[in-house]
């Protein structure tokens with residue numbers, strides 16, 4: 001799909017190659033009339049070395065792979081644009097893409113999981129990367145964030161240790177894309193600074209329903225710098241328009257088998273369907289003079305600034321409206337780097353951030369094979385590039401002239417130095433001190449914000465967190481590691497520690513002292529959730545004899561609000577409705593599963609419901625939907641009986657039965673779908 005709307009799209013057009021036209025040639029442009037048989041003496045003879053087509057084809061194939069990213073290997077990307085609402089932040093930053101009303105800056109965003117390999121499943125428990133490349137008129141700005149606002153460690157020098165611990169264990173490369181193993185939890189128990197992040201990782205934030213329904217954070221404290229050179233500390237936030245929604249742990253594991261591309265496919269489909277994902281960029285601003293006003297250090301990436309203390313102020317909107325043309329060329333080769341900043345944005349002394357400033361550039365050299373990766377189409381800035389960098393692997397520019405040095409007179413002194421405020425200048429921060437390897441004391445509190453997070457959770461969120469700790473630690477073979485983690489948890493919340501200990505077969509720890517009672521409602525997914533049915537997927541289960549009017553009424557009510565309804569039957573093709581008419585089926589129940597949908601509806605028609613009742617997969621579909629907190633709907637007495645047979649109590653929260661023709665039914669069912677999940681249900685005993 002192409003769209004020549006933005007400067008970036010126009011630039012990319014020069015590189016696009018149509019694979020669906022032309023005559024087959026070699027890389028040298030020589031036409032080929034047979035690509036199925038290698039050259040050989042006689043039909044049964046050995047292949048000849050002189051067959052340049054064979055050699056070129058195999059050689060190119062042999063070299064198709066590049067090293068996957070050492071972390072964030074699994075990802076999906078899309079193009080779009082960012083647009084500020086107004087110029088209200090120009091008093092804080094001279095970054096014009098954030099302050100010029102109406103200016104649409106092209107972007108490429110790549111979402112990712114962290115621990116898994118390139119081919120791993122999307123729905124594992126993990127942090128999600130949210131990296132945005134803004135192709136601004138002043139050069140590229142990369143905001144390389146995550147969907148969780150804090151990090152595991154405080155100093156980048158610990159990053160290799162952390163990553164070695166979380167990745168599959170080195171002796172047998174097990175487990176893939178999972179933190180539920182000894183080495184990760186060993187690191188965690190010995191490194192209490194991980195505790196705040198681990199609370200987030202064990203929460204539903206780590207299993208998002210969709211990339212389109214998760215927040216993003218720059219994590220570190222950055223600086224805004226205005227035209228007068230005044231600096232203000234800033235934290236970046238992305239807030240999804242569709243609200244923050246998650247899957248259920250049991251569901252994610254099943255999706256990993258049924259559709260390992262669940263999140264990737266969801267993003268792709270939404271964009272193809274024109275339901276363009278959207279986020280609001282917000283900032284928390286802290287004046288330079290308030291740097292030390294908090295009970296944590298602004299330079300500590302294991303801490304948030306509670307939104308109740310410093311509100312998030314809206315800056316503009318991000319819209320993703322175009323899928324890439326080629327996964328490898330664009331999504332795989334995109335190279336992010338925290339050092340890509342534009343005038344008006346600067347870094348701070350956060351020791352995690354400082355190490356990242358080295359790591360991202362360094363990693364691209366091995367991953368993309370040399371220093372010319374900024375010339376790759378997806379990485380090229382739309383701002384003009386002119387410098388004395390030359391040569392290197394994969395140089396594609398043909399630099400003319402004799403002068404490749406500065407200063408020069410041979411080339412007329414070009415390119416000249418920017419002699420005005422358009423140049424990037426670092427904020428002239430005062431820096432002095434003795435060279436030491438020592439963490440600041442202000443980084444010492446590892447538990448208060450973990451407790452803040454826990455205190456802010458709703459009842460069901462707490463339940464899910466306890467379940468996650470029990471699952472993860474339950475996979476840890478060494479008892480002393482489980483005990484160590486539980487001991488650390490006692491500093492977060494004693495009840496939590498006891499609940500986890502009980503689930504993983506270790507003694508309950510002693511209380512580790514009084515924990516504070518503060519909370520931050522903004523941390524909970526249960527507070528003011530965004531409701532809506534747009535892009536929700538609803539399964540409608542049918543068989544011969546179905547009441548087609550029910551199907552039409554309910555699907556029209558939902559699709560009218562942007563939902564996607566799919567008609568499922570035991571076998572693909574079509575069924576006959578109660579009037580003998582043909583009703584097309586979208587998919588067979590056997591090829592999907594309730595976990596791929598947000599809600600289920602059983603229309604009326606006694607014959608249809610009776611048939612469905614004979615199909616264990618159909619009954620299980622309903623049971624499982626209920627267990628996972630999804631909206632369940634049914635019309636007619638037979639449908640209600642089927643729900644009951646499936647173990648769904650009628651009535652119950654999010655369970656809606658009634659006549660499809662009645663507006664009370666469609667509006668109640670729509671409401672139930674809009675709520676996303678109904679965790680008030682007592683569905684623990686439901687087998688599914």
Ligand code: HDD
Nearest residue numbers: 069071072110129130131145146156159219355359360363
């Ligand atoms: Fe990182 C990739 C986010 C700490 C070193 N990181 C990477 C990506 C994201 C993040 C989203 C994927 C980019 C893409 O889609 O290509 N990383 C973070 C966040 C961090 C963080 C939010 C903490 C606040 N990272 C971090 C540290 C180091 C790295 C402390 C090293 C000192 N990260 C890398 C890397 C990667 C990377 C090895 C792998 C591939 C790449 O950079 O391009 O350099």
